[in-house]
Amino acid sequence: MVQITSVVDYEVQQGVAVLSLDNPPVNALSQGVRQGLKEGVARAMADAAVQAVVIYCRGRTFIAGADITEFASGPAEPGLHQVLEDMDNATKPVIAAIHGTALGGGLETALCCHFRVAVAGAKLGLPEVNLGLLPGAGGTQRLPRVVGVEKALEMVTTGVPISAVEALDAGLVDRIVEGDLLEGALVFAREKVAHGCELKRIRDRDEKLQSARNKPGIFAECRAAIAAKKRGFLAPEYNIRCIEAAVKLPFDEGMKTEGKLFMELMTGPQAAAQQYFFFAERQAAKIPEVPRDTAEIPIEKVGVIGSGTMGGGIAMSMANVGIPVTMVEITSAALERGLGVIRKNYENSARKGRIGEGDVEHRMGLIRGSLDMNDLAQCDLVIEAVFEDMAVKKDIFTRLDAIAKPGAVLASNTSALDINEIAAVTSRPESVIGLHFFSPANVMKLLEVVRGEKTSKEVIKTSMSLARRIRKTAVLVGVCHGFVGNRILFMRQYQAEKLALEGAPVHRIDKLLYDFGFPMGAFQMSDLAGLDIGWNRETSKGATVRERLCEMDRRGQKTGAGFYDYDENRKPTPAPVVQELYAEFATRAGITQREIADEEILERLLLPMINEGAKILDEGVAIRASDIDVVYVYGYGWPVYRGGPMHYANTLGLDRVVEKLRAYQRSGDSDFWEPSRYLVDLAEKGGRFS
Ligand code: 3HC
Numbered sequence: 001m002v003q004i005t006s007v008v009d010y011e012v013q014q015g016v017a018v019l020s021l022d023n024p025p026v027n028a029l030s031q032g033v034r035q036g037l038k039e040g041v042a043r044a045m046a047d048a049a050v051q052a053v054v055i056y057c058r059g060r061t062f063i064a065g066a067d068i069t070e071f072a073s074g075p076a077e078p079g080l081h082q083v084l085e086d087m088d089n090a091t092k093p094v095i096a097a098i099h100g101t102a103l104g105g106g107l108e109t110a111l112c113c114h115f116r117v118a119v120a121g122a123k124l125g126l127p128e129v130n131l132g133l134l135p136g137a138g139g140t141q142r143l144p145r146v147v148g149v150e151k152a153l154e155m156v157t158t159g160v161p162i163s164a165v166e167a168l169d170a171g172l173v174d175r176i177v178e179g180d181l182l183e184g185a186l187v188f189a190r191e192k193v194a195h196g197c198e199l200k201r202i203r204d205r206d207e208k209l210q211s212a213r214n215k216p217g218i219f220a221e222c223r224a225a226i227a228a229k230k231r232g233f234l235a236p237e238y239n240i241r242c243i244e245a246a247v248k249l250p251f252d253e254g255m256k257t258e259g260k261l262f263m264e265l266m267t268g269p270q271a272a273a274q275q276y277f278f279f280a281e282r283q284a285a286k287i288p289e290v291p292r293d294t295a296e297i298p299i300e301k302v303g304v305i306g307s308g309t310m311g312g313g314i315a316m317s318m319a320n321v322g323i324p325v326t327m328v329e330i331t332s333a334a335l336e337r338g339l340g341v342i343r344k345n346y347e348n349s350a351r352k353g354r355i356g357e358g359d360v361e362h363r364m365g366l367i368r369g370s371l372d373m374n375d376l377a378q379c380d381l382v383i384e385a386v387f388e389d390m391a392v393k394k395d396i397f398t399r400l401d402a403i404a405k406p407g408a409v410l411a412s413n414t415s416a417l418d419i420n421e422i423a424a425v426t427s428r429p430e431s432v433i434g435l436h437f438f439s440p441a442n443v444m445k446l447l448e449v450v451r452g453e454k455t456s457k458e459v460i461k462t463s464m465s466l467a468r469r470i471r472k473t474a475v476l477v478g479v480c481h482g483f484v485g486n487r488i489l490f491m492r493q494y495q496a497e498k499l500a501l502e503g504a505p506v507h508r509i510d511k512l513l514y515d516f517g518f519p520m521g522a523f524q525m526s527d528l529a530g531l532d533i534g535w536n537r538e539t540s541k542g543a544t545v546r547e548r549l550c551e552m553d554r555r556g557q558k559t560g561a562g563f564y565d566y567d568e569n570r571k572p573t574p575a576p577v578v579q580e581l582y583a584e585f586a587t588r589a590g591i592t593q594r595e596i597a598d599e600e601i602l603e604r605l606l607l608p609m610i611n612e613g614a615k616i617l618d619e620g621v622a623i624r625a626s627d628i629d630v631v632y633v634y635g636y637g638w639p640v641y642r643g644g645p646m647h648y649a650n651t652l653g654l655d656r657v658v659e660k661l662r663a664y665q666r667s668g669d670s671d672f673w674e675p676s677r678y679l680v681d682l683a684e685k686g687g688r689f690s
Helices: 031-046 080-088 105-110 127-131 139-147 149-158 164-170 181-195 207-213 218-226 235-248 251-266 269-283 309-319 332-351 357-366 390-403 419-424 457-469 485-501 506-516 522-529 545-551 576-588 598-619 625-636 645-652 654-666 677-684
Strands: 002-005 008-013 016-021 052-057 094-098 101-103 115-119 123-125 175-177 302-305 325-328 367-370 381-384 409-412 432-437 446-451 473-477 564-566 572-574
Touching (some): 080 105, 094 105, 101 105, 115 164, 127 235, 139 207, 149 218, 164 175, 207 235, 235 251, 235 269, 251 269, 269 645, 302 309, 309 332, 309 367, 325 332, 332 357, 332 367, 357 367, 485 598, 485 625, 598 625, 598 677, 645 654
Parallel strands (some): 016 052, 052 094, 325 367, 381 409
Antiparallel strands (some): 002 008, 564 572
16 A cells, blocks of 8 residues: 555555545545545556556545635645546546545545445535535536536535435436445446446536526526525525536536636635634534533433423424423413424425425324423433523422432523523532523524533533534523523614614614525514513503504514514515604604614614624623624524624724724713723724634
């Protein structure tokens, strides 16, 4: 065996050269890999004893893409194009042996091989769109020549990889290998040598493009299909343009289009934000004070207290990954209602083909209803999900403390209340933690894990791992009112309300947030959640616009009216009565309503969020700025192509953020606008949130 570079070996096994890559964790195409592939292929071509080449990866996966950490500095020689061109022009059969994931540049490498064999569990895809990019090493030109234009469009615009079995059907994989992959690849290579085979490059194939030329509407259809989901993102459109180029232009011209559009994306702010976010998400899993080898509490049975919207969604999150759940309610009517909603949700998913028919019964079978808290005695984790009332929560935790087995994790799904106060009523505060799911809990990706003063490292580690198991992204935060997400949101809501009082129409405020990239505006969000959260008809004094709306039975989407009027399809239209109410409240408060510029509206909504984020960092409630961004992108719909509030602040420049906060401070509401000391210090040093 010859070591070509520190990460690529070369060995000839009975006439077949095996180039083995070993570049953990994901065999990314770092400089050493590119160099090794280039030299290895050249060596095999020059070696008369070699008749074929197999590219094989050690470790958990085939090449999972270009090395994203190299993007900032620009890649060192040899460039990927150079390496792939040599492979494409190889005069002996080159075979990619794929396990794990062949993604991005990894799949592009495989597309420059003459053949691809894979294990059945492998996945193949071009996920560059998720990094704000497009495949920049020929993927947009080669993939449609292999799988056809429709499939290629789907793969590059969604970024979702396909299974090896689907790839076999699509012609992207030539054989599924049972048993040992390298052995199977060697057998395949020898067969090709023995029977002789035509070494046709993918770039020279045209038949699958031809059929797309007869369907000119294909691109418009694709654009229409992704319009809503990919609103605001540049990369999906750029990917489509590249596939269009593959269909319309000769290969080399198509490559030029791909290269030009790739560079445009790569040097733009969206790609920077999305790549930042890729690492931010992974960073959030790392807790400096909780080392990797911290023991975990095995979670095999989960209890959920409460079968309302949150409790039901949490139970589904567990059942979806096969964890049995006992869901406790007070009355049988509430329990039946809760179980009924879960069943309906699963049946809807089955109808839409998202889960199989059999999954409905299987998952329902994992959720057991009960009216007796004693049934939680054997649970490894119990999550309380009842309404936000400290007295009720304390009562539940006192009882739970007496029932739950020693060592069980006791969690509250509170979205704002003090975890330390809840923990204090138990004899085991080290076992108590906040697990703040977002509604709908079975769908939303974020989990705020709230550590109390006494929460043990084991309980934190267990909670972070559980999040990954139920396919959520967890962010560890500390105790404060509203934790990270809601505390920051309160700032935006406060300003939205003030802006409406000062004369900015509710729908204009919402439209600006929507155009910024949020899925909906502040008032639409309130309507969705319900305006009557915490409202009581008996005690209501009509002291705010919200209270007055509730008194008018405009309690949000569920009553067909709130800040907006809704039609039967829940489509909102601005409600004149809301503007009238704001005008009335403004007069009463002595505020003269005025025309407010878009720029001011947006700044007043977003800058306080950044300022609050800085205060949160100063207090140590979040570990790092990027954790706040993960909370915002996954919990509140902050557009990932703007990275999150803290990354956004970096792009504005922190000195500019401070300057603007001070300018608003001068015009009133001095305490609210006071820039955080942490932010000012950072800005004065010319620093950034990092
Ligand atoms: N470059 C550099 N580092 C990478 C990487 C990449 N392409 N992909 C993953 N990593 C790192 C992660 O940051 C993480 O590092 P850490 O342990 O220090 O946090 C480590 O590898 C493991 O990653 P995950 O935690 O994500 O491991 P999983 O097993 O959950 O997932 C994966 C593995 C599916 C490969 C996932 O990491 C992934 O989706 N990676 C990105 C794939 C991708 O986007 N490829 C395209 C890159 S762009 C490109 O190829 C351009 C080309 O067209 C020219």
